[in-house]
Amino acid sequence: MSDVEDSNQKTPEENEGAEQPSKPSDSTAPAGEKVAKASEGEKPKTADPAATNSSDPTDGAKPPEAADAVAPSKPASAAKPAAAAKPAAGAKAAAAGAERPARAAKAAAPPDPRIEAAKETAEKVKATLVAELGETAVEETGAAHLNPMVRIKRDFWPQAVELLKNHADWQLNYIECMAGTDYPEYIEVVIYIQSTNLGHFICLKTRTPRDRAQIPSIVSIHPGVNWEEREIYDLLGVHFTNHPDLRRIMMWEGFKGHPLRKDYSEWDGGEENGAH
């Protein structure tokens, strides 16, 4: 399916979805209505007690703008659903248009305090690591969306993870997510790690070249990443040295190639590849 076709299929549907809500719905009985109103009064938007990330008051300007920009495309696509290609293109342009001013507004606005705080925490993590492992251990600090991000040099990966697990200031003991990503020049492995005592939630990364991709394993420190590392090995072809049981996990033994790599060709090699 091509992009255009698909978005056309979506367009009328999505329109319905967007317009429907404007009609008041009768689903609740009058009694229910009263209750709902009363509770609305009681709850004056308790949207965001600091820790949550759902809605952000600093971004109040964005939604109306986006709405304005999208609005013109709506009647067009609703009026002539038959001429499918045009409205879709319109919608695309409108969406792009909607984003640009929003982005500009963001750039002009003062930096998000949550991101600033994340960067600060990342710096502190770096200080801890550098004090123990030397200046070269940390390659980069910053923020991964709203979370502190520290990129660690590959050779120091297990030492750094172990240090942060045992360090009294961090106690990063619970890996929530481990993922690998294939970029054009390198493969990046990232873990999102939590301190269940102190509440830190930090993104740690490391990189390896795509050729002979190799990263020291951290299974001995966090046994829970055993299968995650196997999966990354299977699908992205990163060898985790010192892994106790590095085998394919999703694909079958004898399968060639690593499907999540961007240059993987979709033909599976048929019988040569051991497929049945």
Added chain:
Amino acid sequence: MALTDEAQSIRTEEMILNVGPQHPSTHGVFRLVVKISGETIIEAEPVIGYLHRGTEKLAEDLQYTQIIPYTDRLDYVSAMINNYALCHTVERALDLEIPERAEYLRIITMELQRVASHLLAVGSYLLDLGAMSPFLYVFQERERIVQMFNELCGARLTYNYMRVGGVKWDAPPGWIDQVRDFIPFMRKKLKMYDDLITGNEIFLSRVRGIGVFNTETALAYGLSGINLRSTGFDWDLRKKKPYSIYNRFDFEVPLGKNGDCFDRYILHMQEMEQSLRIVEQAVEQFPSSGPVLGKVPKMVRVPAGEYYSGIEGTRGELGFYIVSEGKDKPYRMKIRKPSFVNLQLLPELLKGQSMANLIAILGAVDIVLGEVDA
């Protein structure tokens, strides 16, 4: 080798036994290669991947809205929550505001889904242990939930209901009343199950003190959800990192004490009660009108960067990690699959156990293979 004296005196031979892939107690296509000596398990090795569909790779060629139906097929008994997990990550990336009515519809559907999923978990667990009737009974209650979802979005299993910025369909007239009526009905049934199962001597002797692990092990293995809470560790993302509008509801997080199979069973029962509490409050607060889909551009483009957020799924932390280049499709999408992570502990739990306990332990870990294999 963990053999009793008595067992050692009888000559046994090590034997390899295949459990699965087509075995009813594996809850799908899951294979377990166990090395046994007599009745005792020496080693167990899970073999997965029979249901691997490459969802993560497929997602790289799909727009965000198009990925939603694929999430239905991960943990196929709690599709609503999977839908939400993806939408939530994208919404956080876009910093979207969700209409009130949509938030409430999401909470109601997600918590009902949790009840449906836990019902099935309990029913199939009892079936694994040899009790046939609970499995058939739970389908009656589950059916009511499924019917309500069917009315809401026209599907019984794969709902494709959530959208980035809200939900696809508004509740039809009378739907909320149906939900309201369902709550006392379900409470009564829960009481019935509690009476029938929880005190059952045979059941208790199968699950008490079986498959025990402690909090330290659970954290080291990255367990989440009921598996982690059964050890008495208070970790529910609805409380710890509140998302959606969970901070508006009054509910408790049930915790276990011993970390055995019985605790994991009883937590399922208690969580259903808590979910009903949330649904009850949500129904009371439900806004009488309003949009169900926020102002979202037709083509959802996530700003360049990487995003991760996890929610409390039925089986643990369900998270989506998205790397975006600012296009309408993700550059990379990784799913943090609770069943996949939880299953890793299984070989450790099975060592030294008898074959009969294998089913009891595997059932209590509560996996769905669609999610394990993704």
